[in-house]
Amino acid sequence: MVCDEMRAIVMIWLLVVSCATAAIPVISPESVAVLYNAAIPESRKLAEFYCEARSIPAQNLIAIEMPVTADISREQYEKSILKPLRATFDQRGWWKRQRDAGGVTLPVINRIQVLVTVRGVPLRIQAAPTPPAKSDGKPAKSPTPPADPISGRDEASVDSELAMFGVEGLPAAGVLQNKFYQSDKSFSKAGFPFLVLTSRIDAASYATCERMIRDAVESEKTGLWGMAYVDIANKFPQGDQWLETLAKENVKLGIPTVVDRFNDTLPKNYPMNGAAMYFGWYDWSVSGPFLNPGFKFRRGAVAMHLHSFSAEQLTNVSKNWSAPLLERGAAATIGNVYEPYLHLTHDFGILQQRLLAGYSWVEACWMAMPVTSWQGVVLGDPLYQPFRHLDGSGALNPADVDFRALRAATLKWSGDPAEKRKQLEKAAQRTQSGVFLETAGLDCLQLGLASQANTYFDAAKALYINHGDKLRQDFHRIAADRAAGRKDLAIQGLRDALARYGPVAETEALKGWLDILDPPPPPPADPNKPPAGPALKKP
Secondary structure, X not given: OXXXXXXXXXXHHHHHHHHOOOOOOOOOHHHEEEEEEOOOHHHHXXXXXXXXXXXXXXXXXXXXXXXXXXXXXXXXXXXHHHHHHHHHHHHOOOEEEEEOOOXXXXXXXXXXXXXXXXXXXXXXXXXXXXXXXXXXXOOOOOOOOOOOOOOOOOOEEHHHHHOOOOOEOOOOOOOEEOOOOOOOOOHHHHOOOOOOEEXXXXXXXXXXXXXHHHHHHHHHHHOOOOEEEEEOXXXXXXXXXXXXXXXXXXXXXXXXXXXXXXXXXXXXXXOOOOEEEEEEOOOOOOOHHHHOOOOOOOOOOEEEEOOOOOOOOOOOOOOOOHHHHHHOOOOEEEEEXXXXXXXXXXXXXXXXXXXXXXXXXXXHHHHOOOEEOOOEEEEOOOOOOOOOOOOXXXXXXXXXXXXXXXXXHHHHOOOOHHHHHHHHHHHHHHHOOHHHHHHHHHHHHHOOOHHHHHHHHHHHHHHOOOHHHHHHHHHHHHHHHHHOXXXXXXXXXXXXXXXXXXXXXOHHHHHHHHHHHOOOOOOXXXXXXXXXXXXXXXX
16 A cells, blocks of 8 residues: 555656657667677577567577677678678668669668667777888878878777668768767658667676666666766866756756766765766766765666767776776666767767657667767667656656656646745655755755755755765755855865764765865975986986
């Protein structure tokens, strides 16, 4: 029997059903092909597991024997993947290709819309070797002009190359335009038979790959609900704007979103509890909250970190970003295998907007990517629709009720934020849930109402039980002081919190900020150490 407090929230949640949006066409399992490495038995097993999970016909499995390595040469790619794959599409009658007026052969009809690569399929195509110098000592190939770092480069992710594998007669170097970029139509309606949307199910272990699939399928039944964390590190305006865009979109839809706008990324062991979404930049390798051994994303989480080499490798869970995020429980992420340059990577803002609109993971990712034949890679179940139940439909998971209620309250009082906060206060009193009050505080921060926000954070801390949730409320307050230039207050707040919480993992985050705002003095000089002399030079 549902308790009175739970029933009160469910009644709020039911209000959202009347605001259901039009359903977006889904990608048919019959239009999905799954490619695996026939030289690796576990690769086949994973491909079959995915087909069964998504009811993809067995005849859509593609077995090709490939090199058993993550990195391959351009020649190996063409010989062991590209040509056999084209032959398979020909033999199975999946497409019709013809030559255009420019002499380029391309598909004009294609039954396959999505190509899934699974663990065991090579990840990266290495750059072709530079030709040896001519006899006169001059290079056979002119160096890339500094103003055009793209021209002449032919290294790429296997998946990005495969997106246009049906097209013959195009150069391997440089990038190709993605016609699906910024589309507001589902791929089935877009009319691009020459393009195949690629997504990879790959991670540090086959167990993680299977977990990614299960989590996507199960989360889709209820929808993805939880906290969002956005770490804006102020590196370049374009990337910062992507993150600002998605943060605003989250708030508009009633998703509680914590935004960090300091130049440093979130500190080690930051209490990122209840994380269903994470978007950040710009560290070389996994850092911050994800160093806490107790951290785990909510099931079905979408997480990504903007970095040039985020998917350089997928086997070391302590290096780069894609593999570590998946290992810590995310169901889907994106990355780059080599340097892509910011304007040629996934636009986080577009990606999140399309996901929130109800598009599948693979569609949202390719809507956000301007080019193919480049460095990007999409990781996760391509058919996953994490936000298909923002309209209030789907199975009700008790752990999601607070977040569903927040969504409903946002819709109900979208034009009256003060009334919304008032209703959240009442809901918190009935349910003793800190989530409602923390969200009210975050909303106040967005509106510049710092004093009111602090009142809500204090009240939320009193209701939360978990010390990480409590500590996060302190961080909100300290962050407001730090952002306003009240350095002394921020330092005092950090010291007070350190004394209050004692030796728990999350206090590492407090120390991280304290070292930034009040760095310790350098160690005293060693009196027994001789002074440094001039550097030695080789003759």
